[in-house]
Each structure stands twice: as C-alpha cells, then as structure tokens.
Amino acid sequence: MASDQATTPPPPPLPEIQSHDLSQVIVLHPPPVFNYFKDLFSKKFHLLKAWESPLPLHEFLTNHAHSAQAMLCSGTGPSISADIIRLLPSLRLVATTSAGLNHIDLTECRNRGISIANAGEVFSEDVADLAVGLLIDVFRKVSASDRYVRHGLWATKGDYPLGSKLGGKRIGIVGLGSIGFQVAKRLEAFGCNISYNSRKRKDFVSYPFYTNVCELAANSDVLIICCGLTEQTRHMINREVLLALGKEGVIVNIGRGAIIHEKELVQCLVQGEIGGAGLDVFENEPDVPKELFELDNVVLAPHMAVFTTESFKDLCDLMIGNLEAFFSKKPLLSPVMNE
Amino acid sequence: MGSIGVLMLIPMNTYLEQELQKRYNLFKLWTAPQKPQFIKEHANSIRAVVGNAGAGADAELIEALPRLEIVSSFSVGVDKIDLAKCREKGIRVTNTPDVLTEDVADLAIGLMLAVLRRLCESDRYVRSGKWKKGDYKLTTKFSGKTVGIIGLGRIGMAVAKRAEAFNCPICYYSRTEKSDTKYKYYPSVVELASNCQILVVACPLTEETRHIVNREVLNALGPKGVLINIGRGPHVDEPELVSALVEGRLGGAGLDVYEHEPEVPEELFGLENVVLLPHVGSGTVETRKVMADLVLGNLEAHFSNKPLLTPLV
Numbered sequence: 001m002a003s004d005q006a007t008t009p010p011p012p013p014l015p016e017i018q019s020h021d022l023s024q025v026i027v028l029h030p031p032p033v034f035n036y037f038k039d040l041f042s043k044k045f046h047l048l049k050a051w052e053s054p055l056p057l058h059e060f061l062t063n064h065a066h067s068a069q070a071m072l073c074s075g076t077g078p079s080i081s082a083d084i085i086r087l088l089p090s091l092r093l094v095a096t097t098s099a100g101l102n103h104i105d106l107t108e109c110r111n112r113g114i115s116i117a118n119a120g121e122v123f124s125e126d127v128a129d130l131a132v133g134l135l136i137d138v139f140r141k142v143s144a145s146d147r148y149v150r151h152g153l154w155a156t157k158g159d160y161p162l163g164s165k166l167g168g169k170r171i172g173i174v175g176l177g178s179i180g181f182q183v184a185k186r187l188e189a190f191g192c193n194i195s196y197n198s199r200k201r202k203d204f205v206s207y208p209f210y211t212n213v214c215e216l217a218a219n220s221d222v223l224i225i226c227c228g229l230t231e232q233t234r235h236m237i238n239r240e241v242l243l244a245l246g247k248e249g250v251i252v253n254i255g256r257g258a259i260i261h262e263k264e265l266v267q268c269l270v271q272g273e274i275g276g277a278g279l280d281v282f283e284n285e286p287d288v289p290k291e292l293f294e295l296d297n298v299v300l301a302p303h304m305a306v307f308t309t310e311s312f313k314d315l316c317d318l319m320i321g322n323l324e325a326f327f328s329k330k331p332l333l334s335p336v337m338n339e
Numbered sequence: 340m341g342s343i344g345v346l347m348l349i350p351m352n353t354y355l356e357q358e359l360q361k362r363y364n365l366f367k368l369w370t371a372p373q374k375p376q377f378i379k380e381h382a383n384s385i386r387a388v389v390g391n392a393g394a395g396a397d398a399e400l401i402e403a404l405p406r407l408e409i410v411s412s413f414s415v416g417v418d419k420i421d422l423a424k425c426r427e428k429g430i431r432v433t434n435t436p437d438v439l440t441e442d443v444a445d446l447a448i449g450l451m452l453a454v455l456r457r458l459c460e461s462d463r464y465v466r467s468g469k470w471k472k473g474d475y476k477l478t479t480k481f482s483g484k485t486v487g488i489i490g491l492g493r494i495g496m497a498v499a500k501r502a503e504a505f506n507c508p509i510c511y512y513s514r515t516e517k518s519d520t521k522y523k524y525y526p527s528v529v530e531l532a533s534n535c536q537i538l539v540v541a542c543p544l545t546e547e548t549r550h551i552v553n554r555e556v557l558n559a560l561g562p563k564g565v566l567i568n569i570g571r572g573p574h575v576d577e578p579e580l581v582s583a584l585v586e587g588r589l590g591g592a593g594l595d596v597y598e599h600e601p602e603v604p605e606e607l608f609g610l611e612n613v614v615l616l617p618h619v620g621s622g623t624v625e626t627r628k629v630m631a632d633l634v635l636g637n638l639e640a641h642f643s644n645k646p647l648l649t650p651l652v
Contacts, residue, residue, distance in 0.1 A: 133452030
C-alpha cells in the first residue's frame with residue numbers, strides 16, 4: 001500500500017528582491033554619508049562599488065558599469081573627469097552629495113546631456129552656522145582662551161587679552177548664494193553691516209554690491225568666502241586682497257581652500273598683515289600649513305561644515321529622493337542648472 | 340578735584356587705572372601688603388570705590404570707609420556690592436548696563452556654536468595632526484534648536500534676537516511673565532529646561548537666583564541639552580554641573596563664569612562637550628573702553644553734583 005504519494009513540493013520561495021532587480025548606481029568612492037547611512041542606499045539601489053574591486057578603476061567601469069545610468073559621488077575621491085564619463089556610456093545622472101561642483105567635468109556632462117543633482121540647500125544653514133561660529137571664535141578668542149583655561153593659566157597668568165567687538169563690523173561676503181545669504185541674515189542680528197561681491201548683483205537684497213573683491217576687502221573688516229571654486233575664483237583671494245583687508249581684518253573660509261592663495265595667506269598671517277582667520281577648508285586637505293599651528297588668532301576646522309547628524313540625514317533623504325525621482329522619470333529634487 | 344581719594348579694588352583695566360590716577364588720588368588695594376591696614380590708613384580720604392564683577396564693596400569695606408559716597412562698578416552685575424548697606428548709608432552705586440549687552444549676547448551665541456559644533460575640540464583635532472588619520476565625527480546642528488532663556492532682561496533679549504536669526508524658537512523664565520513679548524513663557528526653570536535644548540543663564544545674581552540651575556534643572560535639560568552660563572558662577576550648582584557632565588546626564592556646557600573664579604573644576608578639562616572661557620563676556624577692547632568711560636563719567640558727575648549717568652542706588 002505504498003501509495004506513491006509524491007511528497008508535497010515545498011511552497012515556492014518568496015521572491016527576494018535580488019540586488020540586480022534594483023537600479024544600478026555607480027559609486028567610485030564612498031561619500032562620507034555612507035559612513036552613517038550606507039544601508040539606506042543599498043536597500044534601494046544596486047550599488048556598483050568601484051573602490052571595493054581589486055580591478056583598476058578604468059577596467060572596473062568598462063567591465064561592470066556600462067549599463068549604469070546613475071552615479072553617486074562626493075567632493076572626495078576621484079574627480080568625475082571626462083575620461084571617467086566616457087567609460088560610462090549609459091550615464092544620464094551624476095548625483096553629488098556636495099554643494100560644490102568643482103570635482104565634476106561640467107562641460108562633458110553638458111555635451112552629453114547628463115543631468116546633475118547636488119546637495120542643494122540642504123546644509124546651507126549648517127555651513128552658515130559654522131562661518132558665524134568661526135568668526136565669533138576669532139573675534140572673541142574662544143578656542144584660544146578655552147586652551148588657556150584648560151592649561152590652568154587663568155589662575156596663574158591672569159586675565160586673557162581682550163578680543164574685538166562684532167557689532168558694527170563691516171562684513172564682506174564673497175558669493176551671495178544660498179550659504180552667503182544665510183550668513184548675512186545671521187550676522188545682521190549681531191549689528192554687523194553687510195556688503196557683498198558676487199558674479200551678479202542680487203535684486204532681492206539691499207546690501208551694497210561691489211564688482212570686485214579687492215574693493216570689497218578695502219571696505220570691509222571681515223571677508224567671508226561663500227562662493228564655489230571655479231577657474232575664475234581659484235586664488236581669487238591673494239596678497240593684494242588680503243592687504244586691502246588690512247591689519248585688523250579677519251577672513252573666514254567655508255568655501256574651498258583653493259579660493260585663497262594659501263601660501264600668501266599664511267605669509268600675511270605670520271607677518272601680521274591681517275588680523276586673523278577662521279578656516280574650514282585648505283588647498284591640500286588634510287594637510288594644513290604648520291605655521292598656522294603657532295598662531296592664536298587662527299581657528300582651524302577639519303572641513304566639517306556639513307558634518308552634522310541632521311544635515312547628513314537630510315542629505316541622505318535628498319540623494320535617495322533624487323535617485324528615485326530619476327529612475328521613475330520624475331523631476332530631480334535638487335537639479336543643477338548647467339548652462 | 341584735588342585730592343578726592345578713590346579706592347580701586349583689583350586691577351581691571353589699564354586705561355581706567357591711568358585716568359583715575361590722573362584725576363583723583365588713586366589707592367590701589369591690590370598693591371597693599373596688608374589690606375586692612377592700608378584701608379585704615381587712607382579711610383579718611385576715600386570717597387569712592389571702583390570695583391568690578393570680581394570684587395565689590397561689601398558690608399565690611401563700607402563700614403571701614405566712613406567718607407564713602409559712591410561705588411562705581413566696572414560691570415553690570417553688582418552681586419558683590421552690599422546694595423542694602425549702600426541704601427542705608429546713602430551711598431550711590433553705579434554700574435555699566437547697555438554698553439556690554441551686545442558683547443555678552445554675542446559670546447552666548449559663540450558658546451552655543453562652539454559647544455554644539457565642537458569648534459574648540461576640532462581646532463585641537465587639526466592642530467594635533469589627527470585630521471590626517473580621518474575625518475572628525477558628526478556634530479549637532481545649531482539652527483532651529485529651541486533656546487530657553489533664564490531672565491529676559493537686556494542681555495536675555497539680545498540673546499533671543501540673535502538666536503532668532505538662526506530660526507531658533509525662543510522660550511524663557513522670568514520672575515513675572517512679560518506682556519510685551521511673543522516668546523513662550525514657562526513659570527519655572529525646571530519646566531523651561533524640560534522644553535528647550537539650550538538653556539542660557541542671563542539673569543542677575545541675587546539671593547533668589549543663587550543655584551537657580553540645580554540638579555533637578557540639569558536632569559530636566561538632559562543628555563541632549565546644553566547649558567550656557569553667561570551670568571554668574573553661583574547661578575549654577577557647580578558640583579552638580581560637573582557630575583551631570585561627567586556622568587553624561589547633561590549633553591554639554593559653555594561656561595564663561597564659575598563659582599570661584601579663576602578656579603575652574605579640573606574634571607571639566609578632559610571633556611570635549613564643554614567650552615571653558617575665562618570670564619570674557621564683556622572682554623573686547625571697544626566695550627571695556629566704553630565701560631571705563633562710563634565709570635569715569637559717573638564719578639565725574641557725582642563729584643560735580645550732576646545727575647549720575649547709570650545709577651542703581
């Protein structure tokens with residue numbers, strides 16, 4: 001009576017979302033946001049992680065990324081050069097986690113009709129906050145006097161030297177974009193007077209506009225660098241501009257290191273040609289000119305203006321949103337006009 | 340003005356000292372080998388005392404100076420002056436309000452940014468070469484955080500105005516609710532601390548406000564909360580503050596003042612969520628000059644029988 005009872009076949013497995021069902025996104029080098037939120041990306045997209053491959057980059061791209069339509073990049077890692085773009089024949093979107101675009105060959109993208117999405121305004125507030133924080137620190141010697149207290153010197157050497165009042169100071173903002181505007185709005189509440197230099201005059205503000213940065217410097221007590229790095233702005237802040245800013249002048253840079261001629265800045269600081277500096281960016285990060293370590297009128301930050309939990313989460317949501325919009329043929333959330 | 344005796348209690352400002360020396364017969368108490376003797380010796384000619392946040396005319400000193408007519412403080416806070424005794428004896432008291440309001444408020448915001456964004460710690464990170472090994476970690480955004488202010492006077496309002504530019508919602512505690520403000524009022528400091536992320540001390544130091552920030556308040560502020568003290572050290576129960584920070588019950592602190600200046604609790608030196616400043620709230624070249632002129636102006640007005648510029652008593 002052995003019935004040839006066929007064993008009931010097991011139920012078919014539930015279809016797993018295979019990573020190859022997900023849309024491909026080529027990533028050359030992990031953006032900083034991956035240190036905290038990589039899983040959010042890898043759940044939704046098939047990440048082609050070039051940096052994890054033993055293959056040289058060009059080989060990896062040729063062999064594995066020829067159908068990748070989207071790329072996720074950041075300001076760190078290899079530049080998105082024409083060479084690299086040419087190895088990605090299906091590429092239609094470059095999404096960068098930075099606000100800056102200086103690492104992307106914009107001309108090549110334009111010629112090939114490749115869209116670009118960046119961080120938009122998602123961390124303008126955090127960057128503006130850091131600019132103001134650095135400025136107050138330099139003027140009021142916050143980091144320097146915190147060091148003084150921690151070394152036990154207040155009790156032994158007496159009061160710390162006086163700082164300089166922020167109210168009434170003339171602030172020259174270089175680049176009145178989203179970040180520059182947030183900086184201006186904040187400093188107005190401290191009783192500062194705002195002027196600016198930008199590629200174009202902005203109609204929505206009544207701040208005095210200067211056509212050239214040297215003139216702005218000559219009429220300012222402070223310069224805050226809020227513009228992007230381009231061919232035109234590279235080394236725009238040089239000795240001439242710094243001398244125009246003057247011996248009591250303070251410069252804050254939250255843009256890109258190369259906007260300032262770093263050697264000339266260091267020389268001016270060491271020689272007392274300008275009063276102080278608050279720097280979040282440098283020409284050759286993470287290298288910082290050693291001469292600056294000797295100076296108490298300089299505050300140094302490790303390119304951290306956007307490194308807050310809030311901004312990173314917002315950035316993650318924005319990047320995922322951009323990629324999802326792209327793959328569903330919807331408008332990008334933070335497209336860059338590349339004319 | 341001849342030989343009007345003025346007693347300056349501690350060094351506070353070179354310009355002020357030089358001007359007082361020029362105009363009056365200046366006695367510098369800190370140079371005396373024996374202070375009580377020095378006071379006794381010159382008591383009959385001393386008609387004015389100049390003090391500051393660190394030293395004031397207490398009952399003992401007032402009693403020792405029978406010819407004292409005016410106490411002119413190089414500060415806005417007068418907690419070191421026995422105001423009741425001055426009133427009793429008809430001694431005038433002046434301070435330096437308004438002129439330092441902006442500097443103190445600027446510093447309060449500077450402390451908030453320095454603590455939340457770890458400015459001092461990351462400056463150390465760069466200087467020590469650690470950046471070469473890796474990026475600094477994520478910090479906390481300041482814009483949009485709720486700021487709670489204890490004392491909505493001149494300084495408190497100036498702090499509020501600045502914080503608003505960062506889109507921070509503002510709430511406050513005061514002895515009585517202010518009718519002319521849109522900020523949210525809480526009738527107790529504990530409630531205020533429970534409902535804000537950054538708590539700022541901006542009220543005068545009196546018997547009532549001593550230790551106004553205590554263990555209960557610190558616990559209410561919590562492990563994500565930050566205390567900013569730009570008032571007076573005794574506003575905060577310092578040992579409780581230290582243990583709250585060391586134990587992680589409080590998220591961070593930006594301090595410009597301490598219970599026993601210039602002593603600062605050493606347990607705080609190793610903490611990265613703390614910024615420690617040596618009482619520099621009004622410490623700018625510009626403001627100290629204006630403060631000095633105000634002290635000089637008040638003394639001059641008094642001794643020429645004119646109305647005082649900034650009298651308290």
